[in-house]
Amino acid sequence: MSSRPSPVPAAAASTTAPTPPAFNKRLADAIDRDGSVLCVGLDPRLDRLEEPIADFCRRIVDATIDAVVAYKPNSAFFEQLGATGWQALETVVRHIGGARIVILDAKRGDIGPTAAAYARAAFEAIGADALTVNPYLGGDSVAPFLADATHGAFVLCHTSNPGATDFQTLPVDGRPLYHRVAARVADDWNAADNAGLVVGATYPAALEAVRALAPRLPILVPGVGAQGGDVDAALAAGLDGGGRGLIVNSSREILYADDPRSAARRLRDALNAARERHR
Amino acid sequence: MSSRPSPVPAAAASTTAPTPPAFNKRLADAIDRDGSVLCVGLDPRLDRLEEPIADFCRRIVDATIDAVVAYKPNSAFFEQLGATGWQALETVVRHIGGARIVILDAKRGDIGPTAAAYARAAFEAIGADALTVNPYLGGDSVAPFLADATHGAFVLCHTSNPGATDFQTLPVDGRPLYHRVAARVADDWNAADNAGLVVGATYPAALEAVRALAPRLPILVPGVGAQGGDVDAALAAGLDGGGRGLIVNSSREILYADDPRSAARRLRDALNAARERHR
Numbered sequence: 001m002s003s004r005p006s007p008v009p010a011a012a013a014s015t016t017a018p019t020p021p022a023f024n025k026r027l028a029d030a031i032d033r034d035g036s037v038l039c040v041g042l043d044p045r046l047d048r049l050e051e052p053i054a055d056f057c058r059r060i061v062d063a064t065i066d067a068v069v070a071y072k073p074n075s076a077f078f079e080q081l082g083a084t085g086w087q088a089l090e091t092v093v094r095h096i097g098g099a100r101i102v103i104l105d106a107k108r109g110d111i112g113p114t115a116a117a118y119a120r121a122a123f124e125a126i127g128a129d130a131l132t133v134n135p136y137l138g139g140d141s142v143a144p145f146l147a148d149a150t151h152g153a154f155v156l157c158h159t160s161n162p163g164a165t166d167f168q169t170l171p172v173d174g175r176p177l178y179h180r181v182a183a184r185v186a187d188d189w190n191a192a193d194n195a196g197l198v199v200g201a202t203y204p205a206a207l208e209a210v211r212a213l214a215p216r217l218p219i220l221v222p223g224v225g226a227q228g229g230d231v232d233a234a235l236a237a238g239l240d241g242g243g244r245g246l247i248v249n250s251s252r253e254i255l256y257a258d259d260p261r262s263a264a265r266r267l268r269d270a271l272n273a274a275r276e277r278h279r
Numbered sequence: 280m281s282s283r284p285s286p287v288p289a290a291a292a293s294t295t296a297p298t299p300p301a302f303n304k305r306l307a308d309a310i311d312r313d314g315s316v317l318c319v320g321l322d323p324r325l326d327r328l329e330e331p332i333a334d335f336c337r338r339i340v341d342a343t344i345d346a347v348v349a350y351k352p353n354s355a356f357f358e359q360l361g362a363t364g365w366q367a368l369e370t371v372v373r374h375i376g377g378a379r380i381v382i383l384d385a386k387r388g389d390i391g392p393t394a395a396a397y398a399r400a401a402f403e404a405i406g407a408d409a410l411t412v413n414p415y416l417g418g419d420s421v422a423p424f425l426a427d428a429t430h431g432a433f434v435l436c437h438t439s440n441p442g443a444t445d446f447q448t449l450p451v452d453g454r455p456l457y458h459r460v461a462a463r464v465a466d467d468w469n470a471a472d473n474a475g476l477v478v479g480a481t482y483p484a485a486l487e488a489v490r491a492l493a494p495r496l497p498i499l500v501p502g503v504g505a506q507g508g509d510v511d512a513a514l515a516a517g518l519d520g521g522g523r524g525l526i527v528n529s530s531r532e533i534l535y536a537d538d539p540r541s542a543a544r545r546l547r548d549a550l551n552a553a554r555e556r557h558r
Contacts, residue, residue: 076396082404117355125361138442163417
């Protein structure tokens with residue numbers, strides 16, 4: 001290294017920087033760095049709050065950041081406040097400030113140019129690292145969310161709610177539709193290593209089937225706690241063999257706990273113990 | 280009627296007002312009143328605009344309102360501007376001011392409490408009359424959008440894009456998945472007369488099949504013009520027998536025409552001529 005001031009401006013020098021890692025690699029690295037597979041869902045329910053929505057979320061982030069690998073703000077609970085809520089969402093993501101992965105739970109899905117606008121909304125306007133997307137409109141509707149490898153998309157596969165069995169489990173050539181979705185994402189849409197899947201903890205058998213079809217994909221698992229999903233069963237079914245490969249979301253049990261910090265740490269520890277048992 | 284001032288306060292008196300009509304009835308009445316089945320999609324593409332997004336949309340509304348039955352603002356193109364875009368969306372819907380039906384193209388879909396928050400965002404914060412929703416998460420994810428009969432939801436059935444054939448047409452017990460969706464909406468989710476379907480004009484055979492499965496549902500038809508769908512084929516396949524039952528969306532061909540007013544009137548007239556031919 002020369003001690004002379006470099007004649008190359010910083011901006012130009014940065015063009016020779018190594019390619020930043022793809023989203024799935026970033027997530028795996030973050031799980032190791034943060035020692036957690038816990039994702040806290042930011043679902044600020046107005047009827048439970050006594051303070052502005054952004055203040056509430058920032059307080060939750062400050063209390064839980066040591067215990068989590070990711071936050072999952074739920075777009076709907078901000079959108080219901082209109083422009084004010086959107087501003088609060090931007091404020092909360094800025095407060096997290098890149099210290100943890102941010103997955104915008106938006107479940108978007110639309111034709112190409114519209115999906116590209118949704119991708120700009122999530123990744124640029126809001127500053128999320130990834131978002132949840134709906135597969136019903138097919139490959140060209142998901143492609144814009146996967147165009148930049150450093151940002152990711154979690155594709156809905158088998159959701160945690162009762163209605164998951166209305167269409168997702170219908171038999172297509174003898175196998176449930178959601179198997180088709182899992183295989184398509186694993187075999188085709190994940191070319192840039194930035195696609196994942198959403199599978200609810202309330203259906204551990206589905207989680208096991210999806211893990212078999214998509215051995216390397218990260219799986220976002222909602223539905224533990226209030227929705228009834230069991231932590232141990234979910235991790236036994238969904239881990240990737242190396243004790244990683246999934247992140248488990250909890251919202252209500254942490255946000256509205258008497259002590260959100262303790263609640264988050266307890267769940268992180270329970271998840272890590274289950275990771276050890278099923279490694 | 281007595282000339283004495285009524286002792287009953289206005290608010291109490293209004294509780295005896297007749298029940299307002301369900302959304303599908305409102306839409307059918309509006310088609311008759313406005314003499315049009317044309318819906319103009321408000322997709323403000325930033326790279327084509329030389330003015331603020333709200334100003335552009337208000338100018339389009341003022342130029343086209345005599346020719347349309349509905350406007351369909353596309354949420355993505357507002358969201359990409361963050362809180363500013365959201366404010367613009369509220370401004371545009373306020374500008375329309377109830378003079379025409381407003382269908383928010385948002386393609387939302389999420390589990391119950393979240394869907395309820397999205398419904399509040401669309402119907403209360405933004406002031407839309409209806410929105411587009413995605414069926415993949417099943418009945419409980421769509422129910423909150425149909426809870427108030429005066430507001431409606433158009434459920435994605437067979438979309439206009441190439442990816443429509445990735446999952447929507449997969450065979451379930453020998454019939455394509457989108458037939459299942461159409462039948463489910465017609466036979467179950469439309470109990471309050473406020474559900475519709477979305478079927479792309481680019482697949483007229485799908486439109487014909489859906490009309491047979493759902494004789495009474497309004498169908499929102501995107502995809503004419505730039506996406507290649509033919510007006511006459513779409514109306515031949517999708518009308519309900521009374522020359523109504525569908526609304527046809529056009530965005531780019533009107534928004535970016537040299538003269539949006541003339542473009543909207545021409546398309547309205549072409550649609551009305553086709554309605555006469557296929558009545």
